[in-house]
Amino acid sequence: MSATDTYLGLRAFVDELTRCGVRYACTSPGSRSTPLVLSLARDPQLQTSSHIDERCAAFFALGQAKQSGLPTVLTCTSGTAAANFTPAVFEAHEARVPLIVLTADRPPELRAIGAGQSIDQLKLYGSAAKWFFDVDDHPATPERMRWLRQLGCRAFWTAVEGRPGVVHLNFALREPLVLEEGLSQQEPGGGGRHGGRPWVARPRTMAAPWPALTAALKDRLARSQRPVLVAGRMERDAELPSAVARFAENAGIPLLADPLSGARRGPAAIAHYDAMLRDQPWASSHVPDLVLRCGDLPTSKPLRQWLRLVEEVGHVVLDPDAAWQDPGGSAGEMIAADPRLIFEALTSAEPRSNRSAWTSDWTVADRRASSAIAEVLSEHALNEPRVAAELGSWLPASSTLVVASSMPVRDVETFFPARADPPRVLSNRGANGIDGTVSTAFGVAAASSEPVVLLIGDVALAYDIGGLLAARRVGAPLVIVLLNNNGGGIFSFLPVSKEGDDFERHVATPHGLDFSHAAALYGCEFQRVETPERLRAGVRRALEVGGTTIVEVVSEREANVQLHQRVWETVGRSVSAV
């Protein structure tokens, strides 16, 4: 075995990844991984970025993959480097995001024997990896080269096909790890297929419903007097949100759409269901007789509780990957087919319904809720809900808003208006962690030619503060809107907030960080804004300037709880008459 064998093999393997469609790769420093890193860096089809912290690298890769729909390749050296990928690998697994993880490993004679930087990397990500394979090293015979080309294709197609997820290949690499000279040599076996085709093409297929199923659904819809459509996070199919909205409009079905679904658009969209369904009289007097669901179940707790109340009603869950996605246990029917095919089939045939009282109840109530919210929020200076409402109303349709888990994703769900042309909204809602939010947003930005804005709280920013290094080292433009209430504001809504000092110290975790210093450290612009006008002007200017800007809005945890409660009460009063 020579370094030439290693590099010839990896060049062919990487070549197949790009022939299949990979465009992005993330690397981190190390020695054992040198052949992987250089093979990726030298492929002209790849945009590579370099990250010091592998946890940041992995979340950055996740963001790129979410935004582009293509698997990002992620490589690191042996040892705990690979263990730092774990959080993002789990998020990718839960959120169905394709990643191709290439870990460098010691060869067998240096495993489990006290050699430096060696841990047990076999099946390191356990059940979170869709496919794991341990790749040995071997001379670059024609048979080996053919296998490596096939392996590259298999890694790609396995990551993207069916339920997308994480493929983990572990490469045993022996010294020497660098070439004496360049790789001018002809590839044994002759190289890849003509015309840039991958070694193995796997045309995409989709799960289509049987005609009888569509007919039965049409029938149920026609008989339903009080249907609702609930749409949660759906990131993969750019055409799906419009298809959902079109179907709902056509069929006259109230569309309870989380902004993460992309379907909070069109006349059927109900934007403020979270606040409306907190009103018990309203919720219990608007019980549906049919619930159609697509995407993840939205975060809204009132929605989830209401859905559980109505579980005797048929819940029909559409999921393209046959996932068992039903934490409330209320699904009565799960359809493992592509939702777009189903909605298009239903739209074409469904006559405009005559359920107008039901539909208008929802739209009238939503309009009243909207006015009530606007009324409460306009009484105050800039606050957390208002920031979400503002971003939702004026962010360009071409832009992407990345939203941190915890409070921001909930405020976006509650306060984002319905629009004809909403911005794209992305969030790490597979496992709902706040870890890696900054890095994810930079990854989204690196795969975007349009504006990207991140809405994040101070704890999530403190958590992934090292992710800001991408502002210096990668340079994708990003505007960070920071809601700073010096602690985990969401916990103030929970019963644990009554636990005094223990709550403050171990749950709220105030940190006292002045993030202007973080901006100085990582070369970002920083501004603090106190009015909606300044927020809008600040974000607009930051988008024009490029680079990374932190736009901080200072808030107060207890006041934020009270403001939310006033919103809910006011919305409750406004809808109770409907």
Place this chain on the structure above:
Amino acid sequence: MSATDTYLGLRAFVDELTRCGVRYACTSPGSRSTPLVLSLARDPQLQTSSHIDERCAAFFALGQAKQSGLPTVLTCTSGTAAANFTPAVFEAHEARVPLIVLTADRPPELRAIGAGQSIDQLKLYGSAAKWFFDVDDHPATPERMRWLRQLGCRAFWTAVEGRPGVVHLNFALREPLVLEEGLSQQEPGGGGRHGGRPWVARPRTMAAPWPALTAALKDRLARSQRPVLVAGRMERDAELPSAVARFAENAGIPLLADPLSGARRGPAAIAHYDAMLRDQPWASSHVPDLVLRCGDLPTSKPLRQWLRLVEEVGHVVLDPDAAWQDPGGSAGEMIAADPRLIFEALTSAEPRSNRSAWTSDWTVADRRASSAIAEVLSEHALNEPRVAAELGSWLPASSTLVVASSMPVRDVETFFPARADPPRVLSNRGANGIDGTVSTAFGVAAASSEPVVLLIGDVALAYDIGGLLAARRVGAPLVIVLLNNNGGGIFSFLPVSKEGDDFERHVATPHGLDFSHAAALYGCEFQRVETPERLRAGVRRALEVGGTTIVEVVSEREANVQLHQRVWETVGRSVSAV
């Protein structure tokens, strides 16, 4: 099931942990983990600290456990929070450090079904956990309480006994997660045993050699004309380093001791073997006829290569945990007994040897190497090797030096002098990662009443920058000596450094960070020093002041390589005459 059941059970479980000896617990914010967090925070025997980033929490816990020898308890909420423990769990596993990880999980009905913050936490750490157990919830019957008390003891003893490591208990927790009122209620079954005894005591045992084995070893030693003793990282037994040094002195055996062994002390200690063994003529003319080894194999590459050259010679490896720790494959005999018992048995009987020529060859050469190093380093202003040499010469004997992997640990191995009373030196050399170094050092400091200093490079500091939040939120005093050469200096020593732009971007990874802004962000003092005198004065003042100070030494990667090469050449010339 009520919250009272949950809290009664956890109070008893935590009570047993502290009865067994646990003193430290680390928490992170979350909701599902509330019963675990509050039960730990409210045990008066525990010092709890709170950490926003679970990766930092885990490395902090690791540092506490390394310094104290006691398992630290580590808890977090469900989801990727638990995945962020992974790097430190692997380091603890490889480095044999006891940790008790308590992850909160959703109950079975909310697992694998799309509920928020849920991932597959069963056996999450794979082969890195010594013991995994999934704990359900259950009413607090007397039988349950007895079992929970037994479980606490079992977690503790499993973590510390034999080869210490990581115990992972996964707790299914159901709502309600907080108590309506306090926990005044009597414990079903009556509570723990009288007198503060644990439910199950497990007196420590140690693996002792058979008398015939000791006799045989004595015999081999007596017949050996050219023995050496190689001592690597040994953190657990505070008495072992002195026993090693005493044995070596008594037996007249050159003691090649990594500072991580604690045994670079006494007249037999050879401090500069790394530089000496780079000289081929010296190395090949000083081939031992017996190699005794204890602790990890030291990092030094020349030492490892030399040991491989002499593999026909009997290598006798002493390991108390029967670990298979031999990356060179040169061990001929592995003794799975407590090294201290063996060294004490050998010391008592071994007559002063008459191998004086062999011994003096080593000590004379070491003295010459020491002078040569001093000569080269004195020609220069403060530089990386000089910083290691300085710290080694004047850090108080009572202090602990935490050393980052990568260059600092190598410079400490090469340049630390032998002393009668060396400071304690700790490093994450289980898996040799740079991740988590800052947090580890804060954990060491939190378990110390004496000074703690961290020697770290800029890439490792950039990696774990969030670890500095402990300066604000935990407040353990720490002096950070930062070697800043704007990138990964170690890679400049490797063949990959010839790879031009790809090397610089993907391997060296310069970042341009001005760490004075990091100091401002986290409320640390910051000073830049340029002379050995200023370094010493700066560290001394920082130790007096308390709090966290970053003392920065600016360096240059290429010049650092050249300086090391000059040291090696000069040492080579100085020892070649011996």
